Every structure is written in C-alpha cells, then in structure tokens.
C-alpha cells in the first residue's frame with residue numbers, strides 16, 4: 001500500500017467526461033490525478049455518433065476543428081443524411097444540412113486521456129478505485145494506493161462507484177431506475193454486412209450502407225439504429241429498462257431481421273446500460289461532483305452521451321476552479337451552472353420524448369408521422385445543438401456559454 005502526495009483534484013474514470021475535466025483543470029494549473037481502471041486503448045459499448053454540438057465543443061474547448069479531428073484519426077465516418085422510421089414505415093429520408101460523424105471509442109478516449117497527460121495531469125491506468133472516503137476526501141485503488149485531494153470528480157460511468165458512495169439524499173434512486181435505459185449492440189464487419197445483407201427485411205438499407213438509420217418502436221420507449229463505420233456497421237437497440245427488461249434480446253433479433261441482417265442473428269450483442277433522462281439535478285456533495293454518465297447526463301430521447309460527458313465536465317471544471325482559486329462553494333456553483341446551461345434543455349427534450357412515446361403507446365402512428373415530418377428540421381437542429389428544445393428557438397450560443 002502506498003500513500004500518494006496530495007492533489008488539488010482526483011478524477012475517477014478516464015472516459016470523455018473524466019479526461020475533459022482533468023485536462024481543463026490541468027491547463028488551469030491545478031495538480032490533478034486521473035485514475036482509470038483499464039488501460040488505453042480500451043473500448044466502450046457505444047454507437048460513436050458525434051452530433052454537431054459535440055464537434056463544435058471540441059473546436060471551442062480543445063481547438064480541434066473538423067480538419068484536425070480527421071488528421072488525428074478521430075472521425076471514422078461522415079453521415080451526410082439520415083433515414084427515420086416508425087416500425088417498418090419510412091417517415092423521412094433526408095440530407096443533413098450539416099453532417100454527423102462517427103468515431104471509434106478506443107481511439108477517441110485514448111486521445112483525450114493523452115491530451116490530459118499533456119496538460120500536466122498524472123494519468124494512472126490500471127488504477128481501479130475501490131473505496132472512497134468523502135470525509136477525508138481520499139480514494140483507494142485495488143492496489144492499495146491512496147490518493148488525497150481537495151476535490152473528487154466522479155467520472156466513472158453509468159455504474160459509478162463514486163455515485164453509489166454518496167448519501168442517499170443526493171441520488172433519487174427511484175427516478176434513476178425509472179429513466180435508466182438498456183441497450184444491445186452488435187458491430188458487424190462491413191465486408192460481411194455488405195455480402196450477407198438481404199432484402200428480406202421490411203426495411204431496406206441503402207446499398208452502400210452509408211446512411212444512419214433510426215427506427216422508433218423497435219422496442220418500447222426506445223429505438224433501433226444502424227450506424228455506418230468505415231470497417232463495421234453498428235446495429236443497436238435501446239430503450240427504458242423497466243419497459244424492456246425481459247424482451248430486449250428477442251426485439252434485437254427481430255430488428256436484425258427487419259433491417260436485412262438475419263444472417264447475424266446467431267451473433268451475441270453486447271448489453272450495456274445507458275442514461276435516458278435519469279440525470280441527477282444536483283450531482284454534488286461537499287467536495288465531490290459527478291459528471292457524464294456517472295450523473296446520468298445523456299439525451300433523454302436518443303441516449304447521446306458523449307456531448308453531455310464533455311459539457312458537464314466543462315461546467316464542473318469551471319466550478320472546481322472557482323472553488324480552488326476563490327473559495328466559491330463547490331456544490332452550489334456546479335448545480336447553478338447545470339440548472340442554467342443544461343437542465344432546461346433536458347427537461348424540454350424529456351417532454352418531447354414523452355409525447356412521442358405517448359403517441360406510439362396510443363397507436364397514433366399516422367398523426368405522429370405527420371408531426372415528425374412537420375418538425376423534423378427543427379428537431380434535427382435541436383439535436384445538432386443550434387436550436388433549443390424549448391419551443392425550438394434558434395440559439396447559436398446555447399451550448400457554448402459557461403455563465
């Protein structure tokens with residue numbers, strides 16, 4: 001067992017959330033340790049879709065415009081259009097005014113951990129945090145190393161040990177369970193997908209497998225997706241866990257058949273939880289804050305979480321910096337930033353999601369399809385981050401302001 005010198009900040013978990021928080025605080029001159037239980041490159045079950053709000057974040061915060069992201073090998077595929085279905089009925093097939101991108105998480109996450117290291121952060125891999133003492137503000141790893149810090153950041157994903165160590169008053173476990181999603185995903189090597197895809201399904205994918213497909217009603221209170229990568233086609237299905245608990249594997253098999261991939265029904269998809277609106281409104285307690293999936297921050301409609309991991313980490317880093325440099329109250333500052341910058345959007349997106357799924361439950365597919373066609377441009381803008389989900393007001397600064 002070793003005792004490590006004191007840090008200003010210890011970040012637990014080196015996904016997009018942890019690396020972003022660590023990097024920004026390292027750049028601000030704080031003494032930071034980032035503890036990641038695995039070693040890079042490591043994969044994460046994920047569709048890897050980056051909306052425009054994500055790429056704009058990377059440009060604004062890390063000075064990585066699209067050209068630089070390409071040069072660094074962080075953009076694997078570009079989606080210039082999309083197709084939207086309810087069940088087997090095609091609602092829309094359109095070009096996108098601005099593309100979405102697909103990344104490979106093993107490369108993406110290793111890159112941002114590297115960036116944190118270049119900002120002076122002590123990045124420890126193979127360092128699994130097994131115990132957290134909030135009163136002493138220390139964490140202990142499975143090797144017995146103990147790290148003490150003025151602030152702890154829990155960025156350890158949806159299963160977060162840091163979250164589970166917080167007092168019950170912080171996490172409304174009922175609300176967490178109500179809105180927790182579960183997903184199954186399978187990456188099919190592109191060559192096999194191209195060769196073995198058949199036209200037997202009721203949804204015909206484009207012949208060159210280049211168009212992202214979203215299929216609502218592929219499961220209850222969720223959707224299915226087919227995301228193109230350069231070397232693979234990622235097929236997934238995800239929805240609220242409480243609605244799909246037993247039937248998701250069956251629905252996944254049906255989904256494979258629906259999109260013409262019946263040749264792959266014997267392959268085992270990977271299952272993983274995903275936040276779908278179960279964000280914790282005040283994810284902070286004394287000297288500890290939670291960011292990203294650890295606090296349930298992801299799109300309630302689509303489960304897009306990479307942007308929210310980066311963005312909550314940016315807001316948290318700002319609050320931590322103010323706490324360390326001018327003794328601003330940590331939990332209060334972070335919670336205020338979330339309430340001002342993120343939570344109103346997530347609430348409005350949850351209302352839209354509940355409306356869509358309410359229509360599906362009531363079998364109002366025809367009016368819902370008409371609604372989706374009429375609002376598609378505005379909803380796409382909101383997902384891309386240039387429009388608010390609140391009455392679809394145009395707002396180019398929506399996801400860039402901190403205060």
Ligand SMILES: Cc1cc2nc3c(=O)[nH]c(=O)nc-3n(C[C@H](O)[C@H](O)[C@H](O)COP(=O)(O)OP(=O)(O)OC[C@H]3O[C@@H](n4cnc5c(N)ncnc54)[C@H](O)[C@@H]3O)c2cc1C
Pocket residue numbers: 012013014015016017018035036037038044045046047048049050127128129130155156157158160161183184185236238272273274291292293294297298303304305306307309
């Ligand atoms: C099937 C599926 C598809 C998805 N598709 C998309 C998509 O297309 N686009 C999108 O934007 N989002 C998508 N998401 C969501 C996205 O993957 C997450 O929201 C995102 O990874 C959250 O980042 P994070 O840094 O908070 O957590 P994570 O990426 O989960 O990182 C947490 C890190 O903490 C480490 N860790 C955990 N416990 C400990 C510990 N005790 N000690 C030390 N380290 C620890 C883990 O090893 C991991 O590296 C998808 C999710 C799923 C499940």
